[in-house]
Amino acid sequence: MKGLFDHSGHLVRFILRRERVVSALWIVLLVVFSVGLAPGLSGILSTSEDRAAMVETMDSPAMIAMMGPLYDGDSIGSLYAFLMHLWVMIGVGLMNIFLVTRHTRADEERGRTEVVRSLPVGRLATLNAVMLTAAIVNAALALFTGLGMAATGVEGMAFGGCMLYGVTLGVFGLFCAAMTAIFCQLCVSSRGALGFSGVLLASLYMIRAAGDMNAEMLSYFSPMGLLQRAQIFVGNHWWPVLIVLLEAIALTAVAYALNRTRDMDQGFIPAKPGRKEAKPSLLSSFGLSFRLLRNTLIGWTSGMFLMCVAYGSIMGDIEAFIEGNEFYRSLMILSPDLPLAESFAATINIMLSICYVIPALIAVFKLRAEEKDGRAEHILARAVSRTRCLAGYVALAFASSVVVPLVSVAGLYAASMSVMDNPISFGFFFKATMVYLPALWVMIGLATLLVGLFPKATVLCWAIMGYSIFILFFGRIIDNMPSWLAKITPFGHIPQLPVDEVNFFTLAVLTLIAAALTAAGFIFYRKRDMMTV
Numbered sequence: 422m423k424g425l426f427d428h429s430g431h432l433v434r435f436i437l438r439r440e441r442v443v444s445a446l447w448i449v450l451l452v453v454f455s456v457g458l459a460p461g462l463s464g465i466l467s468t469s470e471d472r473a474a475m476v477e478t479m480d481s482p483a484m485i486a487m488m489g490p491l492y493d494g495d496s497i498g499s500l501y502a503f504l505m506h507l508w509v510m511i512g513v514g515l516m517n518i519f520l521v522t523r524h525t526r527a528d529e530e531r532g533r534t535e536v537v538r539s540l541p542v543g544r545l546a547t548l549n550a551v552m553l554t555a556a557i558v559n560a561a562l563a564l565f566t567g568l569g570m571a572a573t574g575v576e577g578m579a580f581g582g583c584m585l586y587g588v589t590l591g592v593f594g595l596f597c598a599a600m601t602a603i604f605c606q607l608c609v610s611s612r613g614a615l616g617f618s619g620v621l622l623a624s625l626y627m628i629r630a631a632g633d634m635n636a637e638m639l640s641y642f643s644p645m646g647l648l649q650r651a652q653i654f655v656g657n658h659w660w661p662v663l664i665v666l667l668e669a670i671a672l673t674a675v676a677y678a679l680n681r682t683r684d685m686d687q688g689f690i691p692a693k694p695g696r697k698e699a700k701p702s703l704l705s706s707f708g709l710s711f712r713l714l715r716n717t718l719i720g721w722t723s724g725m726f727l728m729c730v731a732y733g734s735i736m737g738d739i740e741a742f743i744e745g746n747e748f749y750r751s752l753m754i755l756s757p758d759l760p761l762a763e764s765f766a767a768t769i770n771i772m773l774s775i776c777y778v779i780p781a782l783i784a785v786f787k788l789r790a791e792e793k794d795g796r797a798e799h800i801l802a803r804a805v806s807r808t809r810c811l812a813g814y815v816a817l818a819f820a821s822s823v824v825v826p827l828v829s830v831a832g833l834y835a836a837s838m839s840v841m842d843n844p845i846s847f848g849f850f851f852k853a854t855m856v857y858l859p860a861l862w863v864m865i866g867l868a869t870l871l872v873g874l875f876p877k878a879t880v881l882c883w884a885i886m887g888y889s890i891f892i893l894f895f896g897r898i899i900d901n902m903p904s905w906l907a908k909i910t911p912f913g914h915i916p917q918l919p920v921d922e923v924n925f926f927t928l929a930v931l932t933l934i935a936a937a938l939t940a941a942g943f944i945f946y947r948k949r950d951m952m953t954v
Contacts, residue, residue, distance in 0.1 A: 425681070427543035432550030436524055437557065444558050446880075447516045450887055451562060455509050455586070456569035457891075459501055459578065486630040487731065489649045497577035498654025502586060506653065510645055511622065513562065513590050514597040517555055518618040521601040524551045527611040529686060531794055538685070548602060548680045552673055555598035563591030582654035585662070589648045592665045596644050597622065599672035606679035609688035616716065623724075644668065706805065706813030713791075714784055714817060721780040722825050725773070726832040732769055733836025736762050736845075763845060766833070767853055767917055771893050774857035775886055775912060777826050778864045782882055784818035785868040789876050792951060807947045815869055815939065822861040826854045853918045859931035863911040866938030873946035885910055 485491075489507055493499040525548060528534045534547055543549075567587030571580045597618070604617040625643045632640030640646025647661045679689065702708035788811060791797040800810055830850045838844040864882060871879045889910040907913035911931060916923050 425543040425545040426549050427541065427546055429543065429546045429549045429553065432537070432542065432546055433553050433557075436550055436554045439524075440520070440554065440558070442880075444516075444520065446884075448558070448562050448565060451509060451512050451516070451590070452565045452569050453891075454512070455505060455566050455590075456573060458505065459570060459573045459575050485633050487735075489629065489633055489646070492652045492655040496654055497575060498579070498582055499577070499652075501575075501578070502653040506586065506589070506649065507626075507645060509590060510593050510648070511626070513559070513594040514622045517559070517594045517598040518601045518615065518622065520555055520558065521551055521598050522605060522611050522614050522618070524554070525602065526605040526608065526614045530611055535685060545677055545680060548677065552598065552602060552676075556595060559591040559594035559598070562594065563587040566590055578654060582657050585651060585657050585659065586653050588662055589651055589653070592662050592669065593644055593648055595669040596665055596672070599669045599676060602676035603672060603679065606676060606683055607689045609686075609690070609692045612716070613688075613690070616720070619720070706809045707816055708813075709800075710784070710787065710813035710817050714787055714814075717783060718780055718817075718821055718825075721783075722821075722828050725776065725825055725829045728776075729773065729829040729833035730836040733833045733838075734840060736765065736837040736841055762837075762841065763849065763919065766837075766845060766850065767920065770853050770857070771912070771917070772890060773829060774826070774854065774860070774915075775889050775893075777822065777829070777857070778861045778886065780825055781818040781822045781861060781865050782868050782886075784814055784821060785865060785872060786879055788814045789872050789879060792876070798951060801951070808943055811869070811872070811943060811946050815865070815942075818865045818868070819862065822858065822865060826858075830854050849919070856918055856923065856928070857912065857915050859928045859935065860911040860915050862935035863931055863938065866935040866942065869942030870938045870945070871942070873942035873944070873949065876949075889913070 488503055491499065491503045525534075528547075537547055538544075563584075564587060567584035570578055570583035570586060600621055601614065601618045604614040604621075605611075608614045608617060625645050629640050629643040629646035629649070632638065632643065632646055641650070644665045647665055651658045651661045683689065700708075703712055788797065791800075797810070801807060830847075834845070834847045834850050864885070867885075868879065868882050871881060889912045892907050892910065893912055911934075914927055914931060916927075
């Protein structure tokens, strides 16, 4: 058995070097998200009356399904864990899914694993190194989160509870890493492994939601529900952590067993055989890009639709929910002449509109991924110009920037209409969402420019997205926040309907900037050399 893991330590150092930027960014973002809002919440809920009002508004099946159980409504720490814990766990799960897939199945597809395996390393050394790296990353996340929360000094957040909060995040990350490692052995492609892992993460959330609403025992079958039973800042139980950790170890052992018997570039789930001849639609650049991104775009569209349905389903009780809740009122766009339901809809439009740009950016950056993997060269070596090749992905990105919001608006309107006595009109949702299109187009233009000029700097777009969410949404609870910070992002120039009036000149300028960035991206892409690293 010793020979199976030979030189795992060398590979761990190699993977950590490759991950020094990406994983560090993930850890920073998750820690800031977990720690940064604690002082603001403690200030808003400083009195027992404020906390009691918040608990009363959250005592509904819809909120329990979205957030989980609340164990102590008079504890700021318990309220904070209720509001934040589940969503941070989802972020940790995504981090580990991407991490494991990137260094196992994706590296195998690109031929990197074969190069490593040609050296005197153990058969399981690569997977073992990836899992050890995941353990190090999750341990760092747990430590920094726990210490960061303890350093805030918020009343009701004792050191033991803070560390338990961080450890639950790390253990859940290990569970997701182990499950992803199994899917990387079962599937023959990184896309399949990512798809199955994402479906599993969503399933764990739904199982927990169903258990919290109807049968608590069902929640114990989901690591999310089990870890919430740790009762952070209330009971501080460590037994759920131990159970999920043992599950992660067992799943890791299964992944090792599968990896030991699997052939290189193969999977236990056979790939569906392709056609002998390509469809006519694949003979165009747009058709090829759509085929490559079809499942991703369908998945994102469906996910955004379901998210909007979930938001719409609670709008019937939203006025009672927000009326006495100072924390949520501080996050919202309020106006004396605007009903609370419309204020809520306008507020969530900020976050939703930023999320709409994700599938568009994925579409543009898909060409960069094809270039890194050496597949773009096979297309450009034929009678296909670079302009046509890039145009297929960019056109798909612009199309998704319109289709995804439209589908989401339909879900939000349909769900809200079924639960509200005085439904909000479809026109309200439509205008409040479509006004963000110029900002989405600026992001697409910036992505196109980076692909054409600085292909290694595409992470800048994701950084802008994270900054936009923090400044425009959570920045509202930070006192004395300079207004110019919001203007750094294109979303900060969009009027927040119906409180603000539409400035067509600003929207036109943003559209022209998007067009200029896109055109510049095409020009530079035609001139630069292909990059396969």
